[in-house]
Ligand code: HEM
């Protein structure tokens with residue numbers, strides 16, 4: 059966990075009183091909704107279909123149990139008893155009352171949580187691998203660097219009035235769990251031949267209306283230079299980025315239009331001016347941040363404790379363990395993913411009671427720490443293997459032990475027409491229907507790893523382009539129509555999916571997905587050839603044939 063210092067606490071508290079005053083002026087009519095908009099957006103407050111929506115940042119997806127309890131409290135006291143975890147390591151509350159928002163923000167500030175820069179044209183929450191610091195084989199805990207960037211960019215003038223929102227993600231593992239290739243800047247921690255720590259820097263990735271996979275702009279930037287290098291990128295973006303056309307404003311468009319060579323030359327030139335300035339990070343600064351991350355006092359534990367050996371006879375436990383439990387870098391410990399995708403429920407939702415109970419379980423079994431991943435699931439990062447059976451039983455009682463992590467019912471979906479004022483179509487009901495269709499655990503297991511991603515409009519909040527199966531809702535002649543893509547992925551081999559054919563109606567989506575899956579089962583070479591690999595081998599044609607032959 060990271061411990062905030064006095065500067066952070068002061069900043070977060072000042073923000074609350076500032077916002078309280080702004081809300082007061084809006085409520086008294088002194089500010090119009092238009093005037094208030096720019097102010098509320100700076101505190102993560104949107105105006106949605108039914109109500110104001112409040113988006114809270116969870117820096118690099120790490121939460122302490124008392125912070126999760128504070129989120130539960132906000133859900134219970136100011137909302138309708140639940141919150142929605144999103145693909146950006148945020149949580150959203152959909153029914154919050156404006157008059158109560160300052161109180162909610164104040165209650166969160168008490169535990170060091172805020173909503174700064176969760177909306178608006180600035181640097182958004184810096185996201186990272188939800189297994190950071192515990193994943194075997196990672197170069198270093200990437201959160202140290204996420205935190206450095208967070209501190210540097212929070213309320214920084216160069217980053218506060220960008221042409222458009224800006225997202226950075228960092229990973230330190232070969233297997234990319236932070237989806238760095240679909241971010242404006244993606245950073246991969248690496249070591250150079252001298253053994254020094256630095257970054258491969260990618261730029262210009264992003265989804266939305268015009269999706270791009272990020273391109274490598276520099277193969278190695280030394281850790282001490284990373285702030286100046288990012289700033290150089292941002293300066294070029296600030297200078298050339300389109301401010302006249304919202305659809306062309308993201309850095310991915312600039313990189314595309316200038317070409318990566320020209321863009322990188324511009325960045326290089328800018329970088330030479332600022333590289334040896336105060337932006338160069340002293341080792342002490344990094345050391346200070348590193349020292350503020352504390353790690354649990356792990357015990358020396360056996361690799362295979364008796365408790366786990368005995369529980370292996372229970373097929374229900376084994377079904378859960380197989381998909382939810384991952385190796386930890388410390389022997390005798392595991393990382394446990396908690397599925398927020400129960401069959402028939404909206405993906406990513408957690409009730410206040412579940413959040414409270416999970417905070418208790420984190421205290422009991424995971425040194426008080428919880429992680430939030432971009433797949434809209436949570437994780438307990440430090441669970442002793444001997445505790446796995448007891449934890450599983452406790453999770454099961456809370457409805458949090460659905461054994462579907464990484465399987466076909468572990469669906470990512472944006473809120474769509476249920477909440478979002480930009481939506482063209484429903485997302486959540488599609489996800490719910492699909493989870494019911496594939497509720498049979500044996501079938502889901504037989505299918506294996508398969509990610510379905512759903513967005514209710516072209517903005518791509520549900521990452522549909524990079525779903526193994528992507529579902530995009532559009533509107534055609536007043537009707538919801540869904541376009542299906544296959545072959546996308548968000549990891550180190552990131553790729554955009556390809557359309558399989560004309561859009562289909564709401565009622566047909568689940569049938570079509572069943573057809574696609576049946577085609578895969580018939581076409582795969584071996585039982586362990588993943589869906590994504592079959593698509594790569596064969597392309598869309600055989601899937602297209604299967605789906606449209608009878609339609
Ligand atoms: C309900 C309120 C929301 C609104 C008004 C909203 C609005 C938008 C807009 C306008 C974009 C396109 C930006 C662009 O390309 O320039 C976008 C993209 C995105 N949003 Fe949302 N969104 C909402 C909720 C969510 C939720 C719930 C999630 C996560 C489940 C999310 C995560 C994302 C992500 C990951 C992108 C990806 C596109 C990119 O590469 O930048 N948003 N959103």
Ligand code: SF4
Nearest residue numbers: 472478481514515519
């Ligand atoms: S993809 Fe569209 S419908 Fe879904 S949350 Fe984003 S803006 Fe709303």
